Amino acid sequence: MTSGAVVPANGSASALPLVAAAVTVVLWSSSFAAISYGLQVFSPAELSLLRFAIASLCFAIPVAFGVVRLPPRSDWPAVAVLGLIGMTLYQLTLGYAMTRMPAGSAAVIIALAPGVTSALAALRLGEHVTRRMMAGLAIAFAGVVLVVIGSGRELRFEPMALLVVISVFATSIYFVWQKPLLARTDPLGFTALSIFAGTLGLLPFALGLPAKLILVPWPQIASAAYLGVAPTVLGYLCWNWALSRAPAATVTSFVYVQPLLASVIAWFWLGQTLGPLAIAGGVLAVGGVVVTIRGSRVRPINSRNPHERALETGACTKAV
Numbered sequence: 001m002t003s004g005a006v007v008p009a010n011g012s013a014s015a016l017p018l019v020a021a022a023v024t025v026v027l028w029s030s031s032f033a034a035i036s037y038g039l040q041v042f043s044p045a046e047l048s049l050l051r052f053a054i055a056s057l058c059f060a061i062p063v064a065f066g067v068v069r070l071p072p073r074s075d076w077p078a079v080a081v082l083g084l085i086g087m088t089l090y091q092l093t094l095g096y097a098m099t100r101m102p103a104g105s106a107a108v109i110i111a112l113a114p115g116v117t118s119a120l121a122a123l124r125l126g127e128h129v130t131r132r133m134m135a136g137l138a139i140a141f142a143g144v145v146l147v148v149i150g151s152g153r154e155l156r157f158e159p160m161a162l163l164v165v166i167s168v169f170a171t172s173i174y175f176v177w178q179k180p181l182l183a184r185t186d187p188l189g190f191t192a193l194s195i196f197a198g199t200l201g202l203l204p205f206a207l208g209l210p211a212k213l214i215l216v217p218w219p220q221i222a223s224a225a226y227l228g229v230a231p232t233v234l235g236y237l238c239w240n241w242a243l244s245r246a247p248a249a250t251v252t253s254f255v256y257v258q259p260l261l262a263s264v265i266a267w268f269w270l271g272q273t274l275g276p277l278a279i280a281g282g283v284l285a286v287g288g289v290v291v292t293i294r295g296s297r298v299r300p301i302n303s304r305n306p307h308e309r310a311l312e313t314g315a316c317t318k319a320v
Contacts, residue, residue: 017246020238021254027238029261031231034223041220044095045205046212050221052087052199054228059192070193071185078181079190080197086174087198090167092205097163110164114256115141116172118249124176125248141256175248182244191236 038047062068071079094110118134174194182190213221242251 014246017242017251018254020242021246021251024235024239024242025254025258026261027231027235029258030265031227031235032262033265034227034231038220038223038227039099041216042209042212042224043206044099045092045202046209047224047227048091048095049199049202049206049209050213050224051227051232052091052195052202054225055195055232056199058229058233059195063189063192068188068192069186070189071181075181075185076193078177079193082174082178082181083194083197084201085170086178087194088201090170090174091198091202093163093170094167097167110168110255112141112165113168113172114249114252116168117175117252120172120176121179121248125179172252175243175252178240179243179248182240187240187244188237191233191240195232195236 035047038050042050059068063070070076178190178194239251
């Protein structure tokens with residue numbers, strides 16, 4: 001028996017986490033154009049803080065009135081640490097790296113996240129990664145490289161790439177280490193508390209934001225508001241819910257589709273062209289995700305027997 005290997009109990013039930021992951025990737029892909037627009041006037045730290053402050057406000061009232069219940073107090077330190085790693089550290093390292101290195105280089109490195117997540121999930125959670133899943137991840141990564149090349153982006157690595165590598169590990173740790181916590185708490189409350197923690201972690205890096213808000217044109221503020229509500233609140237809610245009900249390796253394989261979706265959205269929104277090689281790479285990336293999904297057997301966590309859930313929870317609460 002493997003705690004991470006799951007089988008379909010119900011077709012529609014097992015498909016819902018994958019639908020939630022797909023919705024998240026669409027939202028996260030749409031954020032690239034909004035981020036580019038916001039960075040015209042904000043620093044990466046300022047834009048991240050404004051984005052997460054808006055997201056925190058979206059949760060503050062429901063939490064205050066008890067509509068959203070936060071995790072048990074005993075889990076608060078663990079959730080806070082994960083919020084600082086998966087949100088504060090991820091946003092800062094990726095944001096500042098993108099100001100100093102080619103976007104294509106960063107996109108390729110970020111595409112390592114599903115593979116790193118799969119490895120950590122196998123080590124940490126005992127999730128079974130089949131050969132078919134590994135093949136799917138490799139195919140999808142090859143598709144990402146083609147998307148980057150076909151978009152005319154430069155594949156040149158430099159020391160600043162180290163920051164992107166840090167962001168890859170930060171987001172992978174957030175994805176994997178949250179699973180045992182999500183097994184005993186509501187994804188809505190977990191998302192709220194981790195966003196609160198991520199917002200507090202960004203405060204020291206953007207102390208000049210209040211003064212800048214007076215001078216910034218409203219369209220850039222509207223862009224930050226979109227980032228806070230759609231990719232952050234809705235995106236993380238769907239993502240964390242999907243992770244609470246499906247293997248981390250399967251869910252994170254959807255990240256491979258992000259470069260193609262981001263390019264398509266930029267094509268519609270910003271008029272950026274999408275070459276034939278990029279389209280072919282996108283098809284390959286999607287195909288790799290399909291192979292990964294078909295190589296895993298998904299069964300909702302709630303359908304496991306108590307012994308399986310106790311084993312997973314006990315094995316995964318020793319750290320953070």
